[in-house]
Amino acid sequence: MVETLISSYLSRLDRFGKNGKIHSTFANSFNIIVNNRLINFNTAAEFLSSFGVQISQEKFQKMQPYCQQGNSVTIMNSRLILSGSRGMEEVDLAPIHVKDLEFSAVPIQPNVLKKIIQVLSDQQLEAKIGIELNEVSRSYFQQLQENQVKDWSELVTYLVGRGKGLTPSGDDILLGYLFMLKTYQHPQARFLAAHLQENITATTSISENYFYALLDGFVSSVIFALWELLKKGGSLEEFQKSVVHLSQVGHTSGKDMCFGILLGALAVRNN
Secondary structure, three states, X not given: OOOEEEEOOOOOOOOOOOEEEEEEEOOOEEEEEEOOEEEEEEOOOOOOOXXXXXXXXXXXXXHHHHOOOOOEEEEEOOEEEEEEOOEEEEEEOOOEEEEOOEOOOOOOOHHHHHHHHHHHHHOOHHHOOOOOOOHHHHHHHHHHHOOOOOOHHHHHHHHOOOOOOOOOHHHHHHHHHHHHHHHOOOOOHHHHHHHHHHHOOOOOHHHHXXXXXXXXXXXXXXXXXXXXXXXXXXXXXXXXXXHHHHHOOOOXXXXXXXXXXXXXXXXXXXX
């Protein structure tokens, strides 16, 4: 039997409550909303959201016909009960294994920082991100990497929700940036976190939930894999492989996050 994986941020299916609705559906995944918080159910073997559950293709196919937006979902221990105009379907997701996605502070190792900066710089990310590069955005990016942010409120207001997609590019850049600042206990992390908290509802609900998890110290599996390399001191080849994997997430989301991580790494180096 294929195990179900659940993010350690959730730990259990009913963390946010037992009654919810289908929020959104996609080719191989769906989100449910419970008390204004999302849970992502995905069949992708190589990706687990920070607020996600990885399920088998077989179980997903059983639930998919009942995943119309607005349909009711009841959580009973390891079981999901979906109901709507087509009837009702009950699926047991047991056995459920908790996957650790909680990151923590690590000591700065100059050689490790040099590697991640080199690998990310080689990607020429500015040409690949999903946000327009203009005088304003370039100024903000320069401020971020040089630890010279003049007004956190203005910067966060400008970037949060900016760009297209389920997770706008500005959000993904800030997510990658704050991840690096928190990892290396950069003194500016608390200011950015506070302003993100104030602006957290100014974007899509999916981005909002990624920010909630990040502020609590949890990230998706692809970023967590990169954190493990930062912690242990990975090789150049390991960092290259991890960055390629991360950059392939979504249309530009992975590249946007990589760009934010680069800005954060430069900020740590320049601190």
